[in-house]
Amino acid sequence: MILPGHVCTILGREPFEFIPKSSIDRRSLQAFEPLDLLQAVWMLVNQIEKEQASVENQYTRVVRESRHPVAVRKMEQAFQQGEALWRGLGRIPGSGCRLKDPFSSMDARRIEVER
Numbered sequence: 252m253i254l255p256g257h258v259c260t261i262l263g264r265e266p267f268e269f270i271p272k273s274s275i276d277r278r279s280l281q282a283f284e285p286l287d288l289l290q291a292v293w294m295l296v297n298q299i300e301k302e303q304a305s306v307e308n309q310y311t312r313v314v315r316e317s318r319h320p321v322a323v324r325k326m327e328q329a330f331q332q333g334e335a336l337w338r339g340l341g342r343i344p345g346s347g348c349r350l351k352d353p354f355s356s357m358d359a360r361r362i363e364v365e366r
Contacts, residue, residue, distance in 0.1 A: 253291050256280040256310030261322040263315045267306045278306040280314055329354050 254267060259280055267278060277298040281291035291309045298304060308314050326348075335347025350358045 252278050253288070253295070254278050254280045254306070256282050256287075256308070256314050259308075259310075259314040261319050261326060263317040263319065264306060264308050265317055277304050279309050280306065281309040282313070 259266065264280060267280065277295050279291040279294045281287050287309060294307045294309055298307070308316070329351060330348040331351050332345045333347050333349035334342055334344050336342050337346065355361060
């Protein structure tokens, strides 16, 4: 399975480590450009040929193995966990981020649209 590498730019590869490493659970984090996608497919084929299962990071120019400490600290200053609405899944408590009170004036959901 090809995983969205952009999701891991702040949290690193760690969030995907929960995925079981069985012979059918092959994963590759990848970027969006055509060559990145081709390399991600090659990485998956390589895992199949070697009968290995792992979460490989094709997007190494952006995604680190672990969290980006400065970015995580900034996220923790501005956001808190909240409910999120996910396409095809519905509302999932604690799966999204909400701006904390000091930043609420920038929350698009709270700003009234002027007509």
